[in-house]
Amino acid sequence: MRHDARDLISLTDLADEDLQAIVLRGVDHAAGRTGGERPLTGRVVGTYFSKTSTRTRTAFTCAALRLGAQVIAYGPGDLQLNTGESIEDTGRVFAAMLDAVVARTAGPPAELRAMAAHPRMAVVNAMTADEHPTQALADLTTLQERFGGIEGLRLLYVGEGNNTAAALALALTRFAGTHLELRTPPGYGVDPAVLERARILADGHGAVVAERHDMADLPGDLDVVYTTRWQTTGTSKPDPDWRSVFAPFRVTAELWDDHSKAVFMHDLPAHRGEEVDADVLDGPASIAFTQAENKLHSAMAVLEWCMRG
Numbered sequence: 001m002r003h004d005a006r007d008l009i010s011l012t013d014l015a016d017e018d019l020q021a022i023v024l025r026g027v028d029h030a031a032g033r034t035g036g037e038r039p040l041t042g043r044v045v046g047t048y049f050s051k052t053s054t055r056t057r058t059a060f061t062c063a064a065l066r067l068g069a070q071v072i073a074y075g076p077g078d079l080q081l082n083t084g085e086s087i088e089d090t091g092r093v094f095a096a097m098l099d100a101v102v103a104r105t106a107g108p109p110a111e112l113r114a115m116a117a118h119p120r121m122a123v124v125n126a127m128t129a130d131e132h133p134t135q136a137l138a139d140l141t142t143l144q145e146r147f148g149g150i151e152g153l154r155l156l157y158v159g160e161g162n163n164t165a166a167a168l169a170l171a172l173t174r175f176a177g178t179h180l181e182l183r184t185p186p187g188y189g190v191d192p193a194v195l196e197r198a199r200i201l202a203d204g205h206g207a208v209v210a211e212r213h214d215m216a217d218l219p220g221d222l223d224v225v226y227t228t229r230w231q232t233t234g235t236s237k238p239d240p241d242w243r244s245v246f247a248p249f250r251v252t253a254e255l256w257d258d259h260s261k262a263v264f265m266h267d268l269p270a271h272r273g274e275e276v277d278a279d280v281l282d283g284p285a286s287i288a289f290t291q292a293e294n295k296l297h298s299a300m301a302v303l304e305w306c307m308r309g
């Protein structure tokens with residue numbers, strides 16, 4: 001018996017109540033309060049990763065298996081997409097057989113939307129160039145677990161305005177009183193359309209989002225300092241001098257001294273000595289590897305939301 005499914009391609013697909021429910025369910029999974037239920041027994045989940053993945057692929061595969069589903073894994077060279085079959089035809093065939101597909105593609109989200117034209121199969125965005133929604137859900141799960149709530153948190157994001165920054169901006173701004181300060185290198189900011197969307201969300205929820213392209217006058221009283229690696233997956237920087245543009249945007253031990261009451265977050269993989277000092281990433285304030293573990297608990301909540309129907 002096939003059920004209607006729900007897609008998660010962008011965080012903007014989620015109503016506030018859905019976002020909150022996924023986060024709280026993820027916290028329950030993390031705390032072991034969900035009693036090993038296997039609500040997805042008999043379902044089949046495909047994973048298609050056309051780009052590298054350690055955390056997201058493992059999290060969704062383990063989540064599907066732990067919830068009772070079976071998994072088919074497709075790597076970058078496996079599908080007839082490589083021989084010219086369209087994404088639409090691929091989606092049509094998948095939807096006749098799979099209950100969900102978790103996909104990391106090189107192209108824009110429109111590709112995933114084309115795959116998601118079928119109501120019985122859920123499509124989950126496991127990262128596109130412009131948004132990483134399941135990362136933000138794992139991050140919110142980690143914040144909820146750590147602080148007991150997300151409202152009112154003050155977060156500084158340092159680094160490229162990549163898919164992770166976009167997802168954070170679209171997620172955190174939906175919680176009252178949050179302040180998200182983005183410090184991105186000049187020329188490597190958050191997509192202005194995403195930032196505008198985040199500003200509208202922030203206005204509607206009593207939150208604040210701000211972006212600057214320098215590291216002067218950082219806000220105080222921070223709860224979280226977040227960074228990301230300088231080489232975003234599947235991208236390259238044409239400017240040969242880009243490292244000097246990024247150099248001031250590092251989370252160093254010295255910066256940490258001024259914000260030592262905060263926790264440190266990172267979507268990983270990390271490059272110690274580049275975007276973050278080892279003393280910070282491996283220090284007592286770091287919850288980066290809790291974040292990574294929460295990708296599993298959050299992926300379980302996402303698959304349940306998509307497929308429980």
Ligand SMILES: NC(=O)NCCC[C@H](N)C(=O)O
Pocket residue numbers: 055056127132135162163164228231232233267268269
């Ligand atoms: N946690 C992850 O999914 N890490 C993979 C890469 C994240 C980073 N935003 C990137 O695009 O390279």
